[in-house]
Amino acid sequence: MFKNFFSDFKKKRNLAKLKDEKFRFLFEKDSSGEYVVFDTETTGLDVKKDEILSIGAVKIKDNKILTSQTFEIYLKNSAEISSKSIEIHHIRPCDLENAIDAKEGIERFLHFIGSRTLIGYYLEFDVAMVNKYIKKSLGIELPNEMIEVSEIYFDKMMPLIPQGNIDLRFDTILKKCGVPDMGAHNAVNDAIMTAMIYLKLTQESNNVKTSI
Amino acid sequence: MSILDQKQLIASIHPFGQLSSRELDALMKKIDIAYYTKDTLLISKDIESIAFYIVIKGTVHEYIDEQLHNVYSHGDSFDADALIYGKTESKFVVDEDLICYEIKKEDFLDLMQNKEIQSYFLQDFISRHKHLKEFDAQSDFTPFLMARVSEIFLHKACIVDADISIYEALKEQKKLQAKVIIVQKDNSHTIVTDTDLREKVLLERLSVDEKISQIANNEIITIQSNDFLFNALLIMTHKGIKRLIVTEDDKIVGVLEQLDLLSFFANHSHLVAVQIQKASSIEELQFVSEDIKNLIVTLRAKGVKARYITKLVSALNEKIYKKVFEMCVPKELQDKCSLLVMGSEGRAEQTIKTDQDNALIISDDVDEALFVAPMEQLNSYLLELGFPKCKGNVMVSNPFWRKTLHDFKLQIKEWLSSLDEKELQNLSIFLDAKSVAGEESYLTTLRNYLYENFSHRDDVLAHLAKAVLYFETPLSLFSGFVLEKEHNNKLDLKKGGLFAIVHGVRVLALQYKVDETNTIERIKELNNRGIIDKNFAEELIESFDTIASIRLLALLEAKDLDEENYINPQKLSKNQRDLLKDSFKVVNKFKKFISFHFHLNMVV
Missing domain, CATH: 1.20.120 (Four Helix Bundle (Hemerythrin (Met), subunit A))
Structure with missing residues (x-):
């Protein structure tokens, strides 16, 4: 109760800062029944300095991952991409030829997610990255509800591994959940894999112990 | 498991690989991934099929009348018929948590506009089978180009000392049936071809008593035995030569002739047949039969249907049988008997040498005893050639399978009345008999006798x-x-x-x-x-x-x-x-x- 009250309060304060009325929909009650799983590729892990290179997202409805409505954009960046980060995200400068302006890209992303609940793996970071952009342009932070898959996984594994040394690396969760590795780690593929993990963990809530 | 990319996975599933890149892109926009837990009923008589499923992970069982009919796992898809005809007799149940792609019914039916896809899903069993097989053959083609020099028939190398006479060298060449003479001096080699003999000996009126080294001045060109045949062909074409000397660890092991190389690429089997014909001893036949295995490997790699390979190999083995028969049986007795191969050899379905299954029908007017020694010899020769002994002793060395025409007829009568397993098995073996050497008509006589006796004996046939x-x-x-x-x-x-x-x-x-x-x-x-x-x-x-x-x-x-x-x-x-x-x-x-x-x- 108090938690709800607190989040409502936070939401209202957030809304009060909204500079552009066009984005009021982010605060409306979601009626689609869908979730959005998203992942970003960035130039680095420092929210303050680094920038978003690409965003990949898919919607989940019931037991389906709507890959038919996959969202994928590449964003223009202010600086050269360092060769070290290329090793991680495999986005080369030439891959950004179809990139669009950050402002436009982020707005398109906001339209894609609407007020749906967001799902991700270490979502906090991805959300912080997006917030960095919209704070500047819209004055707000993402108001959406959030679900962290590594948290669900942790809760599920807890009773099985009492010592609590639960390996929360993405690859480990992937393997433990029996989700196929889609190979290339780009934003969209990661989002799809995360979505599969989410479905695996939630759809099968009762007999997950036997299969993990 | 590693799926490279969703698009790639879809394209790897026949027949979606037939789609153009653009069609595939369009298709990707219509595919969702779904997750179903164990025991979910996907399609049944009462649950209309709403999508085409492609399994990413997990398994699905298909039941017809509560009988397990098929199992679908990674890469499998179902069920086109249910979508096309709008109904099904089958029940599809998730057996192991399923992650799958779903193409919605309307989208799947749209996809059927593509001729290739349509024909694939609408084809009946036979043509679908052929379709898949052709597809399979394409991927098998490469190994053929990867064949190595050591896999082909090589002529013996006739290597002579530089100091012997032309005459002696020619005699040696004839003995080895070699095409060319290789002249050795210290550690270097030169070659003498027919052209050299014609131009340097005959036209120059050179005496054949002169030293061979006098006419040998062309350097040999060599190739390693583990090199690709394809390279051999390239070298020959490039240098305009007709043969290569094949070496192994710097030692000459044989001569590769252009003609053989070309026929290897065209029809390798022809060569083996010629070799069998030419063989004059059991050792030579041994060499040839080794080659037959290579032949099978190559032909399969070429995508030749199994039935043609087995037929061909059987034909070659028949030739070997015939040759061995001629070596063992005295000429005057050869048309007084008929050598039969039975079992898989008789059916011409044998691949690599299976057990010897052979028999001999002997004419009623000669003494059986005359054949005892030759037949024992025949069996042991075949053994040397790598035809293993028959475990059931179905061989001409066994008197049971070496009988006069008259005694075989008695045997047939016995088969007709006996319901013993062992006897029925012998009958089965005999039914596949084929005459490979000697007088064929004996077998025809026996076969007709068999038909007469078995007609209207449905009881025995049923057994x-x-x-x-x-x-x-x-x-x-x-x-x-x-x-x-x-x-x-x-x-x-x-x-x-x-x-x-x-x-x-x-x-x-x-x-x-x-x-x-x-x-x-x-x-x-x-x-x-x-x-x-x-x-x-x-x-x-x-x-x-x-x-x-x-x-x-x-x-x-x-x-x-x-x-x-x-x-x-x-x-x-x-x-x-x-x-x-x-x-x-x-x-x-x-x-x-x-x-x-x-x-x-x-x-x-």
Whole structure:
């Protein structure tokens, strides 16, 4: 109760800062029944300095991952991409030829997610990255509800591994959940894999112990 | 598991690979991924199919009348028929948590606008089978180009000392049947060709008593025996020469002739046949029979159908038999008897040398004893050539299989009255007899005698046919196949499939007096006589061919003889697995047909 009250309060304060009325929909009650799983590729892990290179997202409805409505954009960046980060995200400068302006890209992303609940793996970071952009342009932070898959996984594994040394690396969760590795780690593929993990963990809530 | 990319995965599933890149992109926009937990009922009579499913992970069981009919796992898809016809008799149930792609019904039907896709899903069994096979053959083509020099027939190298006379060198060359003379001086080699002899000896009126080194001044051009044949061809073309000297560890091991190389690429088998004809000793035949195995490997890599390979190999083995027969049996006795091969050799379905199954019919007017020694010799020669002894002792060295015409007739009478398993088995072996050397008419006489005696003896035929049902077809449960634990989860192709077809067809052939011994020829003839309808005959032939060709692969890879009939279905490609599953279904259909035809449910 108090938690709800607190989040409502936070939401209202957030809304009060909204500079552009066009984005009021982010605060409306979601009626689609869908979730959005998203992942970003960035130039680095420092929210303050680094920038978003690409965003990949898919919607989940019931037991389906709507890959038919996959969202994928590449964003223009202010600086050269360092060769070290290329090793991680495999986005080369030439891959950004179809990139669009950050402002436009982020707005398109906001339209894609609407007020749906967001799902991700270490979502906090991805959300912080997006917030960095919209704070500047819209004055707000993402108001959406959030679900962290590594948290669900942790809760599920807890009773099985009492010592609590639960390996929360993405690859480990992937393997433990029996989700196929889609190979290339780009934003969209990661989002799809995360979505599969989410479905695996939630759809099968009762007999997950036997299969993990 | 590693799926590279969603698009790539879809494209790897036949027939979606036929789609253009643009069509594939459009398709990707219509595909969702769905997750279903164990025991979810996806499609049934009452639940209309709403999508086409492609399995990413997990398994789905298809039941017809509560009987497990098929199992779908990674890369499999279902069920086009349910979507196209809007109904199904099957029930699809998730057996292991399923992650799959879903193409919505309307989108799937849209996809059918593509001619390739449409024909794939609408085709009947036979053409779908052929379609898949052709697809399979393409991927098999490369190994043929990768054949190595050591795999081809090499002429003996006639290497002579530089100091001997031309005359001596020519004599040596003739003895070795070599095409060229290689002249050795210290550690360097030069070559003397027919052209050299013509131009430097004949035209120059040079005495043949001169030293060979006088006319040898062309350097040899060599190739390593482990080099690719393709490279040999390139060198020959590039340098405009007709032969290469083949070396192994810097030693000359033979001569590669352009003619042989070209015919290797064109028709390798022709060469082997010539070699058998030319052989003058058992050792030479031995050399040739070694070559036959290489031939099989190459032909399979070329994508030649199993039935043609086995026919060809049988034809070559027949030639070997004939040659050995001529070596063992005195000339005056050769037309007083008929040498038979039986079992798989008789059916011309033998691949690599299987057991010796042979017999001899002797004319009634000569002394049997005259054949004892020659036949024992024949068996031991064949053994030397790598034809293993028959475990059941079905060989001409055994008096049971070496009889006069008269005694064989008595034997047939006995078979007719005996219901003993062992005797029935002997009869089965004899039914596939084929004459390979000597006087053929003896066999014809016996065969007609057999037909006379068996006509209207449906009771005996039924007992003979019963064996068709001895072994279970290994289809059901795990990924569709039943595997044998004691054989490392492999399945037996011979017991599981081939035997039923071969034996059933054999009994039908006896009943309807079909002279052919080859299973496929028998099926065709039975079809001509209206016993089996055309569609079923084609299904049978395709299935037989599929199982036989997968078995051929197993034979080539088998390390010991006991494992030769076993394959691990997980090691087969997706296409091959599908083909095999379909083939086993046909085997089951055939078993039902035989049961019905011979009223086997009434036979104890």
